[in-house]
Amino acid sequence: MAKEKKANTVTNQYGASMEKIVSLAKRRGFVYPSSEIYGGLSATWDYGPLGSELKNNIQNIWWKEMVRMHDNIVGLDAAIMMHPRTWEASGHVANFSDPLVDCKACKTRFREDKLDPETIKSKTCPECGGELTEPRQFNLMFSTHLGPVQDSGSIVYLRPETAQGIFVNFKNVVDTTRVQIPFGIAQVGKAFRNEITTKNFIFRTCEFEQMEMQFFVKPGTEDEWFDYWKKERMAYYLNKLGILEENLRFHQHGPNELAFYAKDAFDVEYQYPFGWEEQEGIHSRTDYDLSQHSKFCGKEVNYLDQSDNSRYIPYVIETSAGLTRSVLVCLMDAYHEETIGEDKDGKPDVRTVLHLHPNVAPVTVGIMPLVKKDGLAELALDVEKELRESFNTFYDQGGAIGRRYRRMDEIGTPFCVTVDYDTKEDKSVTLRFRDSMEQVRVPLAELENRIRREIKNYKRVK
Numbered sequence: 138m139a140k141e142k143k144a145n146t147v148t149n150q151y152g153a154s155m156e157k158i159v160s161l162a163k164r165r166g167f168v169y170p171s172s173e174i175y176g177g178l179s180a181t182w183d184y185g186p187l188g189s190e191l192k193n194n195i196q197n198i199w200w201k202e203m204v205r206m207h208d209n210i211v212g213l214d215a216a217i218m219m220h221p222r223t224w225e226a227s228g229h230v231a232n233f234s235d236p237l238v239d240c241k242a243c244k245t246r247f248r249e250d251k252l253d254p255e256t257i258k259s260k261t262c263p264e265c266g267g268e269l270t271e272p273r274q275f276n277l278m279f280s281t282h283l284g285p286v287q288d289s290g291s292i293v294y295l296r297p298e299t300a301q302g303i304f305v306n307f308k309n310v311v312d313t314t315r316v317q318i319p320f321g322i323a324q325v326g327k328a329f330r331n332e333i334t335t336k337n338f339i340f341r342t343c344e345f346e347q348m349e350m351q352f353f354v355k356p357g358t359e360d361e362w363f364d365y366w367k368k369e370r371m372a373y374y375l376n377k378l379g380i381l382e383e384n385l386r387f388h389q390h391g392p393n394e395l396a397f398y399a400k401d402a403f404d405v406e407y408q409y410p411f412g413w414e415e416q417e418g419i420h421s422r423t424d425y426d427l428s429q430h431s432k433f434c435g436k437e438v439n440y441l442d443q444s445d446n447s448r449y450i451p452y453v454i455e456t457s458a459g460l461t462r463s464v465l466v467c468l469m470d471a472y473h474e475e476t477i478g479e480d481k482d483g484k485p486d487v488r489t490v491l492h493l494h495p496n497v498a499p500v501t502v503g504i505m506p507l508v509k510k511d512g513l514a515e516l517a518l519d520v521e522k523e524l525r526e527s528f529n530t531f532y533d534q535g536g537a538i539g540r541r542y543r544r545m546d547e548i549g550t551p552f553c554v555t556v557d558y559d560t561k562e563d564k565s566v567t568l569r570f571r572d573s574m575e576q577v578r579v580p581l582a583e584l585e586n587r588i589r590r591e592i593k594n595y596k597r598v599k
């Protein structure tokens with residue numbers, strides 16, 4: 138669509154645009170169009186060698202922050218296909234739909250709720266001026282059949298959110314672990330939505346990954362836990378993913394956005410070059426989900442609070458983040474075109490650098506010999522072998538050293554180690570920092586600890 142194309146070229150003050158991110162992602166092996174050799178499949182993407190590292194790193198940090206760093210949060214990995222009654226209970230069968238309108242002339246499809254009020258009133262296509270159809274409710278769940286007979290009794294859905302896998306396992310977790318309220322259950326996994334308008338690269342896709350945590354609390358304490366999780370989640374984006382503060386904000390849901398059962402909801406929004414968009418939802422969901430499952434399965438789903446022997450259905454604070462969307466946020470936020478002097482023709486020398494936090498960078502340390510002869514390559518390979526136990530490393534001996542540094546900058550490698558002629562004598566190497574481009578000499582014996590320290594104390598400058 139023409140409008141979308143235009144939005145993709147809008148750049149922020151650091152030179153990032155969606156078009157440039159898509160191009161870099163493809164060029165450097167972060168994200169490829171899916172099934173590309175067959176011409177691709179609309180709005181589906183594959184994560185390449187660097188993209189899968191980046192995505193795994195984000196997932197691991199989230200898991201560490203949620204599960205490992207909290208005594209009272211445990212993990213779960215539920216199946217994608219669940220009993221179909223789950224989705225009746227959750228309300229997805231009846232309500233998880235978008236209003237769809239089509240242009241009778243150019244056949245473009247829109248979500249009516251995303252059109253401006255004037256367009257809705259005039260029923261004219263914003264693309265070509267043609268007439269729009271009446272809205273139809275379109276359920277976003279993908280369905281398939283379990284087993285060989287394809288009748289209505291065999292229908293199952295691909296989960297549209299991971300959250301319900303947590304709710305239906307609430308009793309299992311309480312009965313088989315020693316968790317006590319307040320406690321949380323976290324999981325990461327695929328979710329599927331037959332989105333009407335997929336757009337903006339990996340921002341909105343039909344197959345995506347979520348990182349969700351349901352925190353179960355005593356009714357009456359939900360507001361304090363809601364505030365707690367709001368703070369925690371914002372701190373995570375700032376400190377653990379290293380996202381710029383200027384690009385993050387909260388958006389509180391108004392009465393028209395709030396689900397009928399929800400008490401409160403805030404989105405963590407990210408500022409893309411084309412505007413603010415949701416990255417994560419923090420939801421105060423009351424006891425709605427557990428009550429619904431209790432009703433639909435005909436069994437009591439509640440909790441015996443041993444602190445005062447009371448029995449109740451817990452309230453839930455949910456934190457629901459997009460993992461694949463986080464990959465986009467990290468790339469977008471890190472991208473910077475910097476002028477760093479002049480080239481040999483006197484033209485501005487611009488380097489493209491990803492200021493990725495070392496926590497998420499697909500390669501942590503690039504290792505290179507100054508030249509590959511005179512035994513330097515062997516020495517550098519030895520250093521690489523040592524470091525790869527602790528860090529994700531990449532060995533590169535091809536081309537001028539400056540060009541090799543630039544290649545590492547462009548994929549966001551925070552540290553480069555160069556082995557040169559002096560290394561043989563002084564048993565030291567050059568450690569180069571991506572952000573400042575500063576270089577220091579570090580004894581080989583101290584290298585690993587030095588890099589660890591640098592990661593721990595990393596502060597982004599942009």
Ligand code: GAP
Pocket residue numbers: 297298299300330332339340341342343344345346347349415416417418455457458459460461462
């Ligand atoms: N359990 C609550 C829930 O699923 P949501 O706001 O619909 O809430 C949570 O989704 C997060 O999942 C979003 O903030 C977004 O990051 C991600 N997400 C949702 N739909 C997506 C899509 N079609 N493509 C990529 N990410 C999506």
